[in-house]
Amino acid sequence: MSRTEDLARHYYTVVDSGDADATVALFAPDATYDRPGYDTLTGPQVGEFYRGERVIVSGAHTVTEIVADGRRAAIRGTFDGELKDGSTAHEGFADFMEFDDQDRISRRTTYFYRAAV
Numbered sequence: 001m002s003r004t005e006d007l008a009r010h011y012y013t014v015v016d017s018g019d020a021d022a023t024v025a026l027f028a029p030d031a032t033y034d035r036p037g038y039d040t041l042t043g044p045q046v047g048e049f050y051r052g053e054r055v056i057v058s059g060a061h062t063v064t065e066i067v068a069d070g071r072r073a074a075i076r077g078t079f080d081g082e083l084k085d086g087s088t089a090h091e092g093f094a095d096f097m098e099f100d101d102q103d104r105i106s107r108r109t110t111y112f113y114r115a116a117v
Contacts, residue, residue, distance in 0.1 A: 002068045003103075004068040004069075004070065004071055004072065004073050004099060005066045005068045005073060007073070007097075007099055007103055007105075008063075008066055008068070008073040008075050008095075008097055009063060009066070010026070011023075011026055011097070011105065012061040012063055012077075014026060015050075015061070016059065016060050016061055018058060020047075020050040020051045020054075021051075023050050024046060024047040024050050024051070026104060026105055027046050027047075027104055027105045027106075027108075028100050028102070028104040028105065028106045029043060030042070030043050030106075031043065031046055031104070031105055031106050031107065031108070032046075032106075032107050032108070033045075033046050033049070033107075033108045033109075033110075034108070034109045034110070035109070035110040036110070036111065036112055038053075055083050055084050055085075056079075056081055056082070056083060056084070056089070057081070057082045057083060057084055058081055058082050059079055059080055059081015059082060059089065060079070060080060060081065061077055061078070061079050061093075062077050062078045062079075062080070063075055063076075063077040064076050064077045064078070065077070071098055071099045071100070071101075072096070072097065072098050072099075073095075073096070073097050073099075074094070074095070074096050075093075075094065075095040075096075075097065076092075076093070076094050076095075077092075077093060078090065078091065078092050078093070079091045079093060091112050091113065091114075092112065092113030093110060093111065093112055093113070094110070094111045094113075095108065095109070095110050095111075096108070096109045096110075
């Protein structure tokens with residue numbers, strides 16, 4: 001397993017623990033995060049998202065595939081959990097992460113498997 005694959009897997013372990021501060025610490029201070037339904041989150045906005053805007057209360061990611069190349073990783077999997085409104089979620093996702101030279105996420109893009117068009 002490559003260092004980049006380890007870093008990607010570690011992200012899901014930390015985010016699933018529910019510790020927003022530890023999750024935010026995995027991102028570079030000037031990181032960008034793109035996900036459906038949000039404008040691009042940049043820098044401090046990433047922290048605001050994980051500390052308050054994120055609609056997930058708890059849950060677990062199941063990673064089914066990671067393709068790593070240098071400091072980049074493409075990740076595919078599912079998420080099962082509970083949302084703030086009390087409903088449950090089962091989502092397929094694809095993530096793309098880039099890591100800086102300090103092993104922090106510098107760029108993340110997430111896609112969900114839902115009918116959109």
